[in-house]
Each structure stands twice: as C-alpha cells, then as structure tokens.
Amino acid sequence: MDKASKILFASLVVFICISVIATYVRIMIHKDFSTVDDLEHVSAEPVTTIPIAQ
Amino acid sequence: MESVLLCPWESAQYLIFSSNVPPLLYYSHFVAIIAAFFVALYIFIRKEKDLPTQLLALLLISFVIWAFFDLILWAENRPEYAAFFWSLQVLIEPLIYAIGFYFFYAFSYRVLPGFKTNVATFIFLTPFIFLVPTALNVHGVLLSSCVAVEGSIATYYAYALETLCALAIIVLAMHIIRKTQDKKEKNKTLFFALGVLSFLLIFTSGNIIGSITENWEVAQYGLFGMPIFIGFLAYLVVQYKIFNVKVIGAQALVLGLWLLIGSLLFVVKSDLSRIISSVTLVFAVIFGFILVQSVKREVEQREHIEILASDLKVANDKLKELDRLKSQFLSMASHDLRAPLTIIRNFISLLLDGSYGKLAPAGQEGLQQVFDRATDMAKSVETYLDVSRIEQGRMKYDFVDIELVPLIKNAVMAFTPNAEKKGLKLSATYDPVLDGIKAKIDVSKMNEVLNNLLDNTIKYTPTGGMNLSVKRIGAVARITLKDTGVGMTEETLKNLFQLFRPGEDSKRINPASTGVGLFVTKAHVEAHGGKIWAESEGAGKGSTFIMELPLLG
Structure with missing residues (x-):
C-alpha cells in the first residue's frame, strides 16, 4: 500500500475513535437524546419528547 | 431525589442477559459470534498471514462487535445504552461493508485497491463518521421497547453507503468474470462475490427490515443466515487451503471440553464433586494443550513438505529450461561446425586426388591423417546434431x-x-x-x-x-x-x-x-x-x- 493510502486509512481510524468518544460524551454523559412515548411517536408530528429525569 | 426512566423490563445482567431477549436470539447470535471469533482468533495467532486473511479477520472481528452490540440492544433497559450502542451499530455497519469490499478485492487481486479507490472510500466514509455522534443519527429512544428513533444519517446515509459497497462488489465481480478466460477462476470469483454479499446482507437484513417496517422482531432471525457464511468459509478452507482444518478442529474440541468441564464447577453442589471436576479440568487443560501442539506440529511439518515440493518444482522447471537451452546450443554449434568441415574435407579430398597437382609422399600421408580426423569430427558433429534432434523431437525417420x-x-x-x-x-x-x-x-x-x-x-x-x-x-x-x-x-x-x-x-x-x-x-x-x-x-x-x-x- 502506498504512503498516501496509509495516511488516509490511519486518518479514518482516528476519525472513528473520535466519533465513538463524541457519541459516548453526547449520549452517556450529557444524555443529549429524547425518550419518546410510543403512542406520541406514532400519532403525532412533530414528536413530543419527555426530558430524561436527572 | 433522582428518578431514571427505563424500558419496561428487568435490568440486564452483564449487559446481555435479560428476560427481554428471546432465547432464539441468543442461539442465533452466540453461534455466529463464537464461530466468527474463533476463526478471527485463529488468523491472528497464525504465523503466516496474507492480506486477504488479515482482512477476513478484521471483517469477522467487526462482525463480532456488531453482534455483541445487538445483544446489548435487546437486553438493556436503560435508554442511554440503547441510544449509545444503536449509534455505534449504525457506525459499524457501513464499515463492515467497506471491509467486505476490500476483502473481496484483496482475495481477487492479492493486493489492496489503488489510491483513487482509497480516496473515494475516505470521501464517502469521513462525513458519515463525523455525523454519527450527532442527533442526525439517533435522536431519541422509544421507551416501550428501547428502540432508537433514527435520523436521516442512520436511515439513509448508512444504507446508501452499504448499497454502494455491495454494488462495488457486484461490479468488480462482473469485471473479473468478464476478463478472465479460465472457468475455474470465473467460478471462484462468482462464489466469493456471492459469499461476501450473503454475509453482508444476512447480518444487516434484520436492521434494514426493522428500519423500513419498524418491526424489529425480525432481526432475531437475520443471523440464522450465518450458516451460509460458515459454508462459504468451509469452501475457502477446502478449496484454497486457507486454514488448517485439523488445528481448528483440535482447538475447537479441546476448548469445548474445557468449557464443558469448567461449567460443571458451577453446577455441582458437593465439595467432592468440585474437587473431582477441578482435577479433571487440570488434566483436560494439560492434555488438551499437548494435543493441540502435536496437531500443530504435524500440520507445520506438512506445510514444510509442501514448501519443499513447491521449491523442487521450481528447480525442476529451471532444469528443464536449462536442458532446452543446452539442446538449442548443441544444435546451433553443430550446424555452425558442419558447413566449414564439409568444405575442409572436400578441399582435402581434391588435394589427395591430385586435382591441384601431385603431392610429395610425406605430404600425402600427413594430409590423409588430416582428412581422417576431419571425417571423425564430421561424424561427431552429425551425432551431436542427432542428439539435439532427438531431444527436441525433430528426428525424422524414413521407414x-x-x-x-x-x-x-x-x-x-x-x-x-x-x-x-x-x-x-x-x-x-x-x-x-x-x-x-x-x-x-x-x-x-x-x-x-x-x-x-x-x-x-x-x-x-x-x-x-x-x-x-x-x-x-x-x-x-x-x-x-x-x-x-x-x-x-x-x-x-x-x-x-x-x-x-x-x-x-x-x-x-x-x-x-x-x-x-x-x-x-x-x-x-x-x-x-x-x-x-x-x-x-x-x-x-x-x-x-x-x-x-x-x-x-
């Protein structure tokens, strides 16, 4: 494999790591997502969300 | 006081064990995970690793991670776990498709694709990877089932990437089949393409159907298609001798035995039974290790013999080529000698006949000696020419x-x-x-x-x-x-x-x-x-x- 391709793949691996960490921080730490009641989700648009209890 | 919203079933043990998980799902996932894990492990501990098998190991490890996350998603009742592992699953799926494409390419050409293809892969994957942590991927979780509410990244971009990779495999396979004349090579390519595509479609089929129909129950049947992929691996083993079946068989047997005896320790109640089980396990570990080592040694010896046989074939081919060159040289040298010899003999013959005047008796005798030796030499040259004709199969007979x-x-x-x-x-x-x-x-x-x-x-x-x-x-x-x-x-x-x-x-x-x-x-x-x-x-x-x-x- 040429050097440029190696750099591309190494960058991809780094991006994936960053992405996983960012996802962890967003969801597991900041809890930045909504919990949705099924009935509301099916019947209503836009979706009504219930803020997660802290 | 802090209250936490949970999906309506009991908490999971060790992330994956819960009453919410249908028993069928454990069966479909565990078999696939264990099979893929051991094949990947075997490739990693193997001394000789070539490019396709390394990519196959990467493919299988990615699949093991994906399948493990799938089990967590079924078992966990905490919405944040559902959102997190769902996001990661969305991230892994297109990556597995991309690895699948690279695996197919490497198996067909024995090298990785060129720089342009790598740039294209980079361009398609990078925005996707960066969008995975955003709300465009997973922005909510349905509390009744812990199913994620997907955004456009999960619903469209990921599937678009997967479709693109699958199409790339199909186009590449068609290109190779069209270019090659060898029927065996055509079949090999076709089988590989079908094997890789089946594998990719099987493990995402549940999620694709779930995303479209919102019926996630079907996902538990998806991995039952794994035997197709295992069959494909079996074909690789037999046809292209990628893995040592004997070693894998011995390792699987020994591991099964260890697990069986080890599990007895948790089941038996009395101390005596535990002691007996422990001693049995120790013996099983020792003898199992010896068995695997001896099988490995035997396989290594066989591989060594195969390498020697292959070297011998190369040496034999070289010798044949040298033999051919020798015959060619013999033929050329003899031809070049024959013509001047004929002229020399003709002129000596004329001298001996007195065509150029009478020779002194001493001269006559000397010239006769020269003529006799030239005649001997002409005979030798003719014999060498015969040798080269015989060796090249050009000798003509007039019966x-x-x-x-x-x-x-x-x-x-x-x-x-x-x-x-x-x-x-x-x-x-x-x-x-x-x-x-x-x-x-x-x-x-x-x-x-x-x-x-x-x-x-x-x-x-x-x-x-x-x-x-x-x-x-x-x-x-x-x-x-x-x-x-x-x-x-x-x-x-x-x-x-x-x-x-x-x-x-x-x-x-x-x-x-x-x-x-x-x-x-x-x-x-x-x-x-x-x-x-x-x-x-x-x-x-x-x-x-x-x-x-x-x-x-």
Missing part, C-alpha cells in the same frame, strides 16, 4: 519394409577387417527362419545403430572375440552381440544409455568417449518400436548387447 538379416550381414562384413586388424575374431550366426522376413527399417539409422554397437565391441575388447547372433523370438528379431571384452560394472550398466554419461571403464580405454553414441542408438531402436539393453557379469567379464526389433511377417 521402408526390408529384410533385416542382409542389413546385419553387411554391417558385420564391414567391421570384420577392423576386428581382424586387432587380432579379434568376429563371428555371426543367423536363424534361418528369418530368411525373407521383413521389418520396418530406416536403413541409414539402423546402419548407424549396428555400426555403433560393432565399433564399441571392437574398441572395448582387447583379446578374444565377439559373436553376433540373430534369432526370431515370437514377433521380434533378437540381435545379441556378445564379446569377451572389458565388461561393465553395475554402476556403468545403470547409466549406459544416458546422454553424456560414459562409464569410468570406457573413459579409461577410450578417453574420447562422450557417452553420446549409445544414447542415439537407443533412441533409434525405440523409434523402430524395438528395445535395447546391455548385460555384463562385471568388469573384465565381457559384455552382451541385446536388441529386439519387431518383424512384419
């Missing part, structure tokens, strides 16, 4: 139906003076039943054969004599030439008719011997449908040459 006995008689008569000059007695006996019986003979080649045999027998017989007898034995005429000469050792007899292998005895008596004459003789006899061999009781005990030629009547 005619003639009586064999008169031909032999003429040869014997021609050599009688030579024998007498050396004080030897050359006698011949002919079976009267052969009178009038014809054989298919190339006269000039058969004369060459008889001359070679008679010349040799006179050369290698210092005292006594030789007898030539011709007898009919069934449908063949047997010509036996027995002498009281120097005889031959077993070693000489073994290589007697081989090219450039003059025996030690013959080189001592006749230093000019090259080991060409008998090679040509044998080739001529065999071209007549006959056979020739020699017998001797040992050095100093005389030799017998026996030749058999098929008769027509």
